[in-house]
Amino acid sequence: MALPGSTGHAPLPESASNGLKIVIVGGFGVGKTTMVQSVSEIRPLSTEETMTQAGVGIDDASFVRHKTTTTVAFDFGRISLDEQMVLYLFGAPGQERFWFLWDRLFSGTLGAVVLVDTNRLSDSWYALDRLEHHGTPFVVARNNFTEPQHSLEEVREALDLPPEVPMIDCDARKRDSSKAVLVALARYLYSLSANGTAGESTA
Numbered sequence: 001m002a003l004p005g006s007t008g009h010a011p012l013p014e015s016a017s018n019g020l021k022i023v024i025v026g027g028f029g030v031g032k033t034t035m036v037q038s039v040s041e042i043r044p045l046s047t048e049e050t051m052t053q054a055g056v057g058i059d060d061a062s063f064v065r066h067k068t069t070t071t072v073a074f075d076f077g078r079i080s081l082d083e084q085m086v087l088y089l090f091g092a093p094g095q096e097r098f099w100f101l102w103d104r105l106f107s108g109t110l111g112a113v114v115l116v117d118t119n120r121l122s123d124s125w126y127a128l129d130r131l132e133h134h135g136t137p138f139v140v141a142r143n144n145f146t147e148p149q150h151s152l153e154e155v156r157e158a159l160d161l162p163p164e165v166p167m168i169d170c171d172a173r174k175r176d177s178s179k180a181v182l183v184a185l186a187r188y189l190y191s192l193s194a195n196g197t198a199g200e201s202t203a
Contacts, residue, residue, distance in 0.1 A: 027123025
């Protein structure tokens with residue numbers, strides 16, 4: 001049975017010529033797995049495991065008390081933006097104890113989505129730092145599981161983002177909303193490539 005938002009085993013179009021690796025990063029429980037599941041056109045590969053007492057005192061679940069599972073390696077999905085461009089999506093684990101996996105996930109990555117929750121913006125700082133360290137272009141998506149309390153410009157200022165980094169609102173549970181984030185990233189990467197700055201740090 002396919003997950004909600006996916007179409008099961010959709011074949012890769014024969015016309016596909018550009019495969020791009022994209023990483024979705026962010027804090028623990030911010031919605032990375034949800035985004036991959038909602039937008040993937042194939043059944044996503046997930047390494048979700050049930051949260052146990054072993055994580056108590058290690059993983060801060062105070063803002064995600066409803067959460068019962070957690071990613072322990074990465075999530076993987078795929079989406080075709082058009083007949084030529086295919087994005088391969090990797091959702092990174094958010095807990096600090098799994099951050100050592102991030103640098104390996106970043107290898108070969110063309111761009112990234114930083115998913116943020118405005119109730120805990122500080123959870124995003126490590127992701128931003130690592131992406132800037134690797135010189136990986138990224139967009140920032142505010143995941144609105146609840147009504148936002150701040151404007152996007154206030155979020156930009158709080159995260160100390162330069163004006164050229166795109167910011168977008170989304171609801172990771174909705175396919176069209178998650179796809180809009182990926183389209184924004186693809187457009188940003190194209191603009192960087194056209195300007196000859198792709199692969200350079202955006203900060």
